[in-house]
Amino acid sequence: MKMTTSGEYIKSEFPSIDDDLYQYVEGIISGGADDFEDSDELYGAIGEVLHEVGDKTEDELRQICDNLLRLMKPDDSDALKSGSGKVLNAPVHLASMAANLENNMEEIKSIWVMTRDDSLKVDAKKLEKAEAKLQQKQDKRNQDLASGRNVVQAPQLEAATASQVTSKKEAKMEDKGSNRAQDIRIENFDVAYGNRVLLQGADLTLAFGRRYGLVGRNGLGKTTLLRMISNKQLRIPSHVSVLHVEQEVVGNDTPALQSVLECDTVRENLLQREREISAKMNSGNTDPELSNELSELYVQLQNIEADKAPARASIILNGLGFNSEMQQRATKHFSGGWRMRLALARALFSKPDLLLLDEPTNMLDIKAIIWLENYLQNWPTTLLVVSHDRHFLETVPTDILHLHSQRIESYKGNYENFEKTKTEKLRNQQREFEAQQQHRAHVQEFIDKFRYNANRASSVQSKIKMLEKLPELKAVEKEVEVVLKFPETEGLSPPILQLDEVVFAYNPGQTILSGVNLGATLESRICIVGDNGAGKTTLLKIIMGILTPTGGSRHAHRNLKFGYFSQHHVDQLEMNVSSVELLQSAYPGKPVEEYRRQLGSFGITGDMALQTVASLSGGQKSRVAFARMCMGNPNFLVLDEPTNHLDIETIEALGKAIRKYTGGVILVSHDERLIRMVCKELWVCGGGSVRSIEGGFDEYRRIVEKELSDALK
Incomplete structure (x- = not known):
């Protein structure tokens, strides 16, 4: 195998790879072989993406990753196997080094290092080189600043910190080992991330055997709170076993x-x-x-x-x-996604006293989500789960914990009960506040009227004291409503999009899809469902013309313009520029106000539009990706798992935006709430075919539950 670059090798093995996926893979491997210990680690980074591109077996993909690593590190193939050896950052001129033997003895020794002392925490030579590179970058930054150039500072990594008040009684019980309480109480605690306070004076009680759903807007600290509990930065009884499903299982034999x-x-x-x-x-x-x-x-x-x-x-x-x-x-x-499922399986099997799950449905298809919902309803210990899947939150939790305004409020019941109770509670608080304001105004009017009347002096003083004793009520702070707005589109005369007897195979004899007969219009609201690996993403690429059918035909209107959103696009956003600069780079030549207006349509407003993309939350990055996608004014949206980083409020806003959109929409999602909001037609991928089913999602759920029931018999 002789290739000039790893990029050429990727394109030779995957000729049908689209530019976005190619740029994604190229970006991962651009750091060179030093970023990966072996080909298994490289496969873990790009294997799942390559599975989507071509119909190659796992062994073939692993061989490709092995070949890629050899291309990235061509003179060190033996070292790859042994795990030893060193790649030089630049060519070494041995003659000139020999001429300066005495002065360069340490450098010559470093060339011929054959083994590595893993006990050393810092390699002095590498540290010296790193410091030199940092100095070069700092010098360049100073030159840029001196010349007046705009330099975007990379975001500084910040650490989360916590403080907590514990009672002397509990501390003594812990010291003696006599604390056998199964309930968990974390009282009067603070959590901060860098300089930003996430929780202040908060209380959290988790009763044994209850299932808690933790909800709140993106970026308020839900994931941070789970990590604080799992790594014992927030103290809980030492005898309580805690398991946090966050990292995928390490691959071995x-x-x-x-x-x-x-x-x-x-x-x-x-x-x-x-x-x-x-x-x-x-x-x-x-x-x-x-x-x-x-x-x-x-x-x-x-x-x-x-x-x-x-x-x-x-x-x-x-x-x-x-x-x-x-x-x-x-x-x-x-692949990484399946290893995350394996981590979840290990957690469910081990049954810890406290199980912490962070967005467990992100890695699952609908069939697995339905199974997990049913399984967790009989969970015997304590469960604390962060999820944006509203149906999951209405099915699994016995209690909802609402994180807002730097505190946590507890509500009995599922998400639907939480919404009703919270709405009524806020309405009553607002009524109480308004009634008190009216009462204050009435009393103040009396005071002002008779302040200088000697006969009423005692009454005035009494009223003043009464006002001072009244509790200070505050108006209810309403959370800013999330609004997403897709661009207006011009109508197209039908036919818009048609697939006739489409067959597709990445390799001869390995058919992925066959006999596909489907059509779409600008009024379409089509949702595609099916097991992971059933061909959903392949179907989307055929629809958009990225892949050419190996049989049958695809007909599309000549003015049809697709807007494509996938999780890969969120991951590929340039991190060290602002959202405005990102749009400016993709669509140059427009006024800054237009870029900001476009971002504002997706909730990226004010200073947020000027922050580096890296400093935004996952949900905010998704909104930036939406804004960039819509900047080209597409008239047909193809959305592949768009909800993975969105909170419940933003998913609701997305559903409303899709319903108002005047173009066509094809959606791949496992979020039942969103599917029910927008779906007019349901396509099911499975068994090498795609079929449209009558009865919508209710019928599909009935089919899946029957399959799960039959599997248990």
């Missing part, structure tokens, strides 16, 4: 099913000891103590129902989309 079983350390230790004793007895050891210990082990294994553990783990994996073959597959062969 362990089969998926065994990876889940290993979470039960008690069972694993008992089985390991049982194997050790059996081996000793089989080798002729007749010590009666061993026989007694083995009998006790069997009793303990029976008490914890160790024999039923594999079946229980298999049920969880199957519910999350792992079929029998996948359950026996080594974890290193799964």
Whole structure:
């Protein structure tokens, strides 16, 4: 294999890759081989994207990643395998070095380093080079400032901090080890992120066995709070086991099913000891103590129902989309998304006292979400979950925790009950405030009228004291309503878009889709659903003309202009520029006011439009991506999982914006609330075909629940 660049190799292996995905992959590998320890790590970074591009097997993709790493590090292929060796940052002129042997002895030694001392925390040579590079960057920045150029400062990484007040009684109980309370109380605590206070004087109570949904606007600190609890920066009773599903499982040779079983350390230790004793007895050891210990082990294994553990783990994996073959597959062969599912399966199997889930539905298709909703309704311990999926929040939680105004308020019931109770509570608070204001005004009028009347002096003083004792009520602060607005479009005469007997295969004999007969108009509100890997993204690319059908035909109006949104586009935003500069780069030559007006249509207003993109929350970045997509005035929107970083209010605003949009819309989503808001037609991908079903989402949910029920029989 002889290629000039890794980019050329990618294009040779994936000739159908579109520019956006190519730029995404190229951006990941642009840092060079030093960013990756081995080809497995490179596969973890780009494997899932490459799965979407071509119909290659996992082994083929891993070989491609191995070849890519060799291209990025061509003179160190042996070192790749051994994990040792060093890549030079520039060519070395040995003759000139030999001429200066005495002065450069340390540098010459550094060239021939064959092993690495992993115990060292800092490599002095690398540190020296890093400091030199930093100095060069600082010098260049100073020159730019001196010349009057506008330099965008990269955002500084900030750390979250917490402080908490604990009672002496609880502290003594912890010290003695006598605290056996299963409820969790975190009282009077503060959380800050850098200089920004997220929570102040807040209280949080989690009763054992309750399921809590934590809600609030993007950027208020929900994820930070979960991390604070999981890493014990906020103190909870030491005997309470906590598991936070945040990181994907590390890939190795362990089969998926065994990876889940290993979470039960008690069972694993008992089985390991049982194997050790059996081996000793089989080798002729007749010590009666061993026989007694083995009998006790069997009793303990029976008490914890160790024999039923594999079946229980298999049920969880199957519910999350792992079929029998996948359950026996080594974890290193799964993409990042599937490893996150595996992390969730391990958490559900291990049943900690407190399970923390942060957006668990992001990585799941609708079938897995429905299974998880049903499974968590019988969760035996305490659950705290952050989610933007409104249907999930109406199905799973027994309580809702509302994070706002630097505090947490608790509400009984699911999300629907929370909304009703909160609305009524705010209405009553506003009425009470207005009534008090009227009363104050009436009393103040009396005081002003008789302030200088000697006969009424005692009454006036009494009224003044009464006003001073009145509690200080504040007007209800209404959260700013999120509004998204897609551009107006001009009508097109039909036909707009038609797929006739479309067949598609990335490679001969490996058909992805066949017999696809579908059509769309500017009035279409089509939602595409189906299992992960069923071909939804491939179908979108055929619809937009990115991929050409291998059979059948695609007909599109000559003036049809697509606006495409996917999670890849959010990840590819340039981070060190402002939102205004981002739009300016994509669509140059327009007045700044037009860029700001466009961003304002998607809620990026004021100083937020001038912040670096890196400093924005995930939901705000999504809105910037929407603004950029719509700057080209598309008349047909293709939205691939647009809700992953949006809060509930923004998803509601997105649904309203789609309904008002005058162009066509095709949506791929697992958010049931959004689908129900906008869907007029439902396309189901599966079994190599795409079909439109009558009855909409209700019918699809009925089909999925029947499949899940049949699988358990």
